[in-house]
Amino acid sequence: MTETTPPVASPTWDQQARREAITAAEEVLTAFARPDISQGEWWRDLGPMMTPSARQVYNSVDVAAVPVREVKGKGRIADDSSPYLATVEISTDRGKYTVLMARTGQGAPWLAERIEPERGS
Numbered sequence: 001m002t003e004t005t006p007p008v009a010s011p012t013w014d015q016q017a018r019r020e021a022i023t024a025a026e027e028v029l030t031a032f033a034r035p036d037i038s039q040g041e042w043w044r045d046l047g048p049m050m051t052p053s054a055r056q057v058y059n060s061v062d063v064a065a066v067p068v069r070e071v072k073g074k075g076r077i078a079d080d081s082s083p084y085l086a087t088v089e090i091s092t093d094r095g096k097y098t099v100l101m102a103r104t105g106q107g108a109p110w111l112a113e114r115i116e117p118e119r120g121s
Helices: 017-030 040-048 053-059
Strands: 076-082 085-092 095-102 110-119
Touching: 017 040, 017 085, 017 095, 017 110, 040 053, 053 076, 053 110
Parallel strands: none
Antiparallel strands: 076 085, 085 095, 095 110
């Protein structure tokens, strides 16, 4: 017998989805902004909150080189043109950062695809 994965419903944008995307992005950036901890601890906490492709990229980041140390404000969605993606802006001690969040369907967790300083910061 072959196991099949049930189809995931297409996501929709609603207030709950927006809150979940923002909360997940804030958690990701908070985990990212800890250059004073060990590489292993940093990755243990951050890795599960990343998409598979982001894990491949961020796994090689040297935590000691992360410039941001503190999240200073609440996130806000800057781009929600796709119900699968949300760009969340968050203030930090190094200016605004954007966290690109992705999900595979309705009810799927929001995972980080990219973390970067806002362009021009």
